[in-house]
Amino acid sequence: MVPENLYYTEEHEWIRIEDGQATLGITDHAQKELGDITYxxxxxxDDEFDSGDDIAVVESVKAAADVYAPLSGIITEVNEGLEDEPELVNASPYEKGWICKFSDFDENDLEDLMSPQQYKDFIEG
Amino acid sequence: MHQTPLNQKHLNLGAKLVPFGGWEMPVQYEGILAEHMATRTKVAIFDICHMGEFIVEGPAASQFVDLVVSSKAGTQKVGKCKYGFLLSEEAKILDDLITYRLDDNKFMMVVNAATTSSDYSWLEQNLIPNVTLSDISKETAKLDVQGPESQSLLQNVFNINLNDLGYFSWLYINFKNTQILLSRTGYTGELGYELYFDVKIVEELWDLIIASGATPAGLGARDTLRLEAALPLYGQEVDNTLTPKEANLMRFVSKKKEYIGSNILLEMGEVPFTLVGFATDVKRAARHDHQVLINGEIVGRVTSGSIAPSLGYSIGFAYVKTPFAKPGQEIEINLGKKILAAKIVELPFLKK
Structure with a gap:
């Protein structure tokens, strides 16, 4: 499942842009690869980060995976629901399983990210 | 890469297959957590056809088993089975195994998949007169049925009564003219059974046991289950660089007989590192090869670590410098970018 209207990265993250704010999560493909998310x-x-920084960790029964910032920015909101229900990342990777929101990114950098079609080709390639 | 005879069954069930010990094995079907909980609360079935089985037979079979196995497996009664080690002359652990006494002069050894061929060569080299050794791994299937409902499921499927079958005991049952060896053993810390039989009926039995209510479970759940029960995994907690003394497994070593490695092992002084279990109070887990620290100094390394699904926090095994290897000792684990607080605890982690 690769929804339209999102940007994607080679690290299997998605970014949704709404009202100048970005929401970040991991893709359905990523959650399937990781298996049951436990943490x-x-x-x-207010964390400030550069593109490429690791900003979160998604841990499954078998392994821990860093989540890398696809853009530079400042964290504005985090999905606190994941503290008690990390399994939301499995059940709803693009909606209830979002990880964080951030602002202050450079819109021009969005051009470096993948379109839904490019990401589909990437995971099927 | 070897495949078990159930490979296509696993694919049909949507399993994720991974390499393990030279075999392509299902790590999970629906999900590790669900399979773990099915084993703890109901009943699950595991394809364990990758493990190796040898037959040791002849007038000197008992003597040979006692020579090569660290525990008193050679003199146990027919109908029993015993855990132990194959040790090198230097008392290093070549493998851990279960030895079944099938008859006065006949035994079955069940060994790990990755070490099957090296074990066989080593046993052959140490063979004594009046014993024959054969590898029956290819024609032998193994299925583990584990969980609190395993007894009732197997009783219904085979129309038998297992009330009198004790822990680490086995019996033969008949299924359509095929003999099945069924033992009350397992690798989960739950009530459970292991079944050995002719590979020709493995697909039929797999389907029948699942149709009777068992959840197929993969190596992922097998790993979290054995970790909660504090059972070592060959290649992680024990390997051919370590002795049972360091692994804190001297209870599976006989002090009353001689076997290969016994002299070295029983004369061994204090070892520099000892295996311990540790627990955290968070869900973030330590992993294989992470450093163990005390006051910032490296005192050991993690061998296995994971969330314990039945406990709700993460646990693991580690080798630590022996003076620190005591329950209650606080340790830290270096996750790379973060330090995880943990404490050495009494084993097993999950007390039944």
Missing amino acids: VELPDI
């Missing part, structure tokens, strides 16, 4: 380490609000 999500969230960033702190």
Whole structure:
């Protein structure tokens, strides 16, 4: 499942842009690869980060995976629901399983990210 | 890569297959957590056809088993089975195994998949007169049926009564003219059974046991289950660089007989590192090869670590410097970018 209207990364993250704010999560493909998610380490609000920084950790029964920032920005909101229900990342990767929101990114950098079609080709390739 | 005879069954069930010990094995079907909980609360079935089975037979079979196995497996009664080690002359652990006494002069050894061929060569080299050794792994299937409902399920499927079958005991049952060896053993810390039989009926039995209510479970759940029960995994907690003393497994070593490695092992002084179990109070888990720290100094390394689904926090095994290897000792684990607080605890982690 690769929804339209999102940007994607080679690290299997998605970004939704709404009202100048970005929401970040991991893709359906990523959650399937990881298996049951048991823990999500969230960033702190107001954390400032550069593109490529690790900003969160998604841990499954078998392994821990870093979540890398696809853009630079400042964290504005985190999904605190994941603290008690990390399995939302499995059940609803694009909606209830979002990880964090951030602002202050450079819109021009969005061009470096993948479109839904490019991401589909990437995971099927 | 070897495949078990159930490979296509696993694919049909939507399993995720991974390499393990030279075999392509299902790590999970629906999900590790659901399979773990099915084993703890109901009943699950595991394809364990990758493991190796040898037959040791002849007038000197009992003597040979006692020579090569660390526990008193050679003199146990027919109808029993015993856990133990194959040790090198230097008392290093070549493998851990279960030895079944099938008859006065006949035994079955069940060994790990990755070590099957090296074990066989080593046993052959140490063979004594009046014993024959044969590898029956290819024609032998193994299914584990584990969980609190395993007894009632198997009683219904085979129309038998298992009330009198004790822990680490076995019996033969008949299924359509095929003999099945069924033992009350397992690798989960739950009530459970292991079944050995002719590979020709493995697909039929797999389907029948699932149709009777068992959840198919993969190696992922097998790993979290055995970890909660504090059972070692060959290649992680024990391997051919370690002795049972370091692994804190001297209870599976006889002090009353001689076997290969016994002299070295029983004369061994204090070992520098000892295996311990540790627990955290968070869900973030330590992993294989993470460093163990005390006051910032490296004192050991993690061998296995995971969330314990039945406990709700993460646990693991680690080798630590022996003076620190005591319950209550606080340790830290270096996750790379973060330090995880943990404490050495009494084993098993999950007390039944």
